[in-house]
Ligand code: DX5
């Protein structure tokens with residue numbers, strides 16, 4: 001199992017002060033910046049693209065940026081995100097006609113690659129693609145919006161994904177996204193996750209440090 005990472009989702013940040021918000025949440029103990037890209041096509045919401053990623057780098061953000069693509073098609077925007085400073089690029093297999101090609105494209109651009117599974121999407125793609133995957137992102141809400149409730153059956157799916165990762169012997173992060181809070185993060189960690197996306201739970205509180213410390217204490221339980 002890898003060192004736990006807290007990945008604040010900037011979807012819930014104050015966009016008018018984005019650079020400052022990202023700096024503050026990292027200073028408060030966030031490990032990576034979770035960057036939710038939505039296209040109003042694959043998901044019914046619209047956010048930001050490579051220019052905003054580049055703007056964060058230009059502002060001096062050096063932490064890894066974990067780009068979660070909720071867009072279709074995916075391939076043509078990947079080089080732009082790599083140039084803009086993305087560290088991880090994850091995509092939903094439903095949004096790519098050639099999943100293996102997309103994973104290779106992400107690696108060719110010098111980034112780490114991951115597959116994202118919606119709550120009801122089976123993990124079958126991993127049977128073959130696991131060799132090209134550096135991160136598995138399990139959605140614990142239906143993608144598109146922050147502030148939704150964690151879907152309980154995803155806990156069993158986290159256990160299953162953990163077994164698959166351990167059996168592969170590969171160095172793969174298991175990230176969980178959606179409805180992660182101080183009061184359920186211990187269960188999510190116990191099921192086998194090592195990377196925890198949290199948007200509204202962090203940005204909805206005045207003291208980011210306090211929430212992130214409380215999350216770490218729960219993970220360590
Ligand atoms: C949802 C996004 C999430 C979202 C999580 O489609 O992928 O990253 O920001 O928000 P919370 O933590 O509020 O559920």
Ligand code: ZN
Nearest residue numbers: 036068177197
């Ligand atoms: Zn996300």
